[in-house]
Amino acid sequence: MNDTPMPAGPIDAKKRIILLDGLRGFALLGILFANMTEFIGWPYMTPEQDAAVTVGWPDTVTEFFFEMFVHGKFYALFSLLFGIGFALQLKRIQERGEGTGRYARRLGFLMMFGLLHIILLWIGDILLLYSVMGFALLALRGLSNRALIFGAILCWLIPIGWEVYKVEAGFNVFAALMPIATPWMQQLGFTQQDYMGVGFWVFPDYWTHLKSSVIELYLRFVVYADQMRFTKVLGMFLIGLWVGRKGIHADPVAYGPLLRKVATWGLVIGLPFALLRALIMTGLWAPDMAELPILNTVAYVFSAPFLALAYASIAALAWNAGKQAFFETFSPIGRMALTNYILQSVIAITIFFGWGFGMILKVPLVAIIPITAAIFIAQVWWSKWWLARYRFGPLEWLWRSLTYGKAQPMRLAAMSAPQTA
Template sequence: MASKGERIDGLDALRGFAIFGILLINIQVFSGWGFVSADTRQALTWSEWDEPIATWLDILVRAKFYSLFSLLFGYSFMMLAQRVQQSPVRYHLRRMLGLLVIGTAHSLFLSPWDILMLYGVMGLFLGAFLNVRAPTLAACGVALLIVTAVALWFAPQLGLADLGSGTSLRLLQDNVPALSGGSYLEVVEANAYLSVSVFLDRIEHLRPLRVMAMFLFGAAAARLHLAERNSGHVRLLIVVALVGLVVGTALAMAEVKLGEESLAHRVVSLLGGVGAPPLLAMGYGAVLLLWWRGRGRLTGAVRSALAPTGRMALTNYILQSAVCICVFYGMWGDRFASLSLAALMLYSTVFFMAQMIFSAVWLRLFTQGPLEWLWRWQMKRKRPRLLRTSTVT
């Protein structure tokens, strides 16, 4: 078992992996590709590859890596709670309030598609599960997904299917042009309205319940110490990997490929939308944790390459937003809606490799990422050491 205060490199590497998947989806809105017409997309370089790439992103990446990130958030919650000796609930509340402040600033000044505010709000409820056993945590997560599916199924009959969708769409149409040609102050104003659009969309699709379910699954995994190489539970990880990848991929493919409007389509769409993201997220996590239990050179190299990025997950997540708006928005780089999806995937890969190098170099000089340092300062109400010295305490 990991001793108190010891980092788990496999957990950090999983966070790094999740950050990369999030970038592959977020780049589509930052770049403007997600907002332009099909005709405009077809005129872009390498656009002939966009349709298959978009399909596989929808199947394997969209919503899956945010789910993995949420899973890891729940894992960290339980792991930190077990380490804090005094007033763990109060410590957790301070931690969530700090995250809420960071997320609000991120949403307003950089990205209205921020996920941290939702994490901060839903994370407040995690304190109630501090002493709950793993089977109960997992059962509560499953129950939340079932409630989500049932609510979405009956939403049309209850008149809730289009809750806020008209307002959300109007806000998008009115404010996206500011991203491509406005000043920074106009972008900030647009972000405020777009944040409302994102909020309405997430409420309509019951994203808070889905996020909370993943928090609980992650907390259950932490109870079992699944991220630690010497914790056992190999059979459980194998089952999760097989079920998650096979069933999750099948549901996601059916949701994307089944185009005919029918009762079957509605059922498959519901099962795929609610079930595929958590299944694939858990499948990805289980496969990588099983692989990283090995001690081969390739295993260690991949884990070690991803771990620094994951240790600085908060900094890297917000850094992605900052760099992207500088590159794509009209006020600076002015590359909005000018790259095909294929080109954006190449850009994302190169950018993430740069983040891995940056994170590794930074952590050789400093104990943690800059935003992690500020967040910990706020949580502990005492400034932590940032500069790394020869003697590590």
């Protein structure tokens, strides 16, 4: 580890992987912070529950900070990195003269992981959506670089148009789609009220959760449709594919001027809209206007993608300035992103959900800072320990083995250079 500025010219494959995996690890930290607000049940607390656990202004400051700098931004950053990873995979496929069948299988097994994540653990999954939109990205791989940019812009604008339509037409996605699930609920002995708020998360019976998970899987897609997450994710995928094609990750020094522009404009555009969204989401600004959902969506569209691009650009500029220690610290957890993402759910659910220690609705929001930090530090340590002995994380190994149709070498002795799934 050193602070020596990077020389001009492309960086070698090993350092390039450290750069991307370090960013991926950083994104996982932000995602854990965002998910932790859900795990503790904060958005679903009644006024009485909130009054019982809140510690006052520290919770208010934490909520505002998270809404402004965390929520949505790190999912967008993770989506950007997915697109870059797709570009690298596509390049390898083309160099080998292969078809895209193996990558399609890779996406199919990612979909399997996402389904199992929702069914066995909790509804707050991103893997299923990533796999579905990954197939869309695969279909769009032939777009020109200019078309990728225009496609991304269109993907970001669609949620605004969708929100305008919902408000003007008085269309409620949940009211329209929830009745479809009602017969399933009745057969299982549940009602719509069971799925409101923290729902089955507070129940001590894991079997009840498993029975309800089919409905929760459906509800996940209802949420995707309501918020138009499909195009939000695809837009960042397209930008990531563009970045990967241009090779910005491979030679960040050469692209220094572009990175500085993206960082600057990402902050100039993103921060004011992030401030607006934070004011709306925290209720600090709550005007009585029918168009507020539209304004909230506009604030999201012009904050999350732009700040994610700013975060990535600032990180790359830090790399150029010789701050490789940051990336080397976060790289191990990034190399095991799938394993650590699922592990974060397992740990948090064990602590908070009813079939674990049942701490949901019992801790103030500010408490997630030390809790998240402790979990993440443990994951960084464990990931470093694991990768000193094995080629891949446990789930990365399984994913790769399923994709290739045979068990892959696991011991580090069989490896000649670091790899990422």
